[in-house]
Amino acid sequence: MQVIEIRHPYHQEQLPNEPMVLVLGFFDGVHKGHQKVIETGRKKANELGIKLGVMTFNQHPSIVFKKIAPHSMKYLTTVKQKAELMAQQDVDYLFVVDFTSGFASLAPQAFVDQYIVDWQAKVVVAGFDYTYGPKEIAAMEHLPTYAQQRFEVITVPKETLTGEKVSSTRIRQALALGEMEEVNTMLGYEYVTEGLVVHGDARGRELGFPTANIQTKSTVRLPKEGVYVTEILIGETWYPSMGSIGRNDTFEKNRPVTVEVNIFDFHEDIYGEHVEVRWLDYLRDQEAYPSVEALITQLQLDEKNSRAYFTNR
Missing domain, CATH: 2.40.30.30 (Riboflavin kinase-like)
Structure with a gap:
């Protein structure tokens, strides 16, 4: 797996010059819900005979949006750990995008044009709750409109455990209670x-x-x-x-x-x-x-x- 660090605005030569299936998400913890999304992308890439790429960020978006101070953010996985887990998922390219104010200010259409279409993504895969801007205009349900039939969109439904969604938030809550069996079950490791x-x-x-x-x-x-x-x-x-x-x-x-x-x-x-x-x-x-x-x-x-x-x- 190749790890490619991207800072906005990027240079086209940083990117692989080939079509791919692109999976989107922050993936803190790379838990079972995330794994389901990546597995969906892997299956589609295999069907099409093209590479699988995953886009993540170097830091949580909340830091740039001033919802939390950088030193207060506690991650389930470092970028290095994410990369190791992604490699186990048979990902070909891991794109680590610097989540800066410049990147965050991209309008949804600009994000789609510059970070999906220009990356030669033929299929985009993400979880049902992924957003690429304000939720009211940049939820997964809006992505086909921005795509303009230039790529296929696959939305992966939530993964559940005991009737509740597997999420990074739920894992953090379980960690705070010392409930390691639940934590490790949701992570899958x-x-x-x-x-x-x-x-x-x-x-x-x-x-x-x-x-x-x-x-x-x-x-x-x-x-x-x-x-x-x-x-x-x-x-x-x-x-x-x-x-x-x-x-x-x-x-x-x-x-x-x-x-x-x-x-x-x-x-x-x-x-x-x-x-x-x-x-x-x-x-x-x-x-x-x-x-x-x-x-x-x-x-x-x-x-x-x-x-x-x-x-x-």
């Missing part, structure tokens, strides 16, 4: 965050539970504070582990939130490593314990429960 292993205060080691302290970007959306069954990717190997998102209130109040992972049966130094963490199952809330001994007892139980999860997996 296990939720992953990335980060850098940095030095911490070494309290875990003193307790007999050494942890990798993982520095995550401010734009990464973490599950709710608590203790989880996790897996951690170091190099090319996934290791069973248990993870903590919290403030270590047993030792000090009002500490910043940290991500720490205790890796089972692992004894190597991994400072400076870029790692990934899969969040598999929620074990318990964070709480301050009356003594270090009480905390150690709880950690031993957490480890027992985590190992049991992997045994019964």
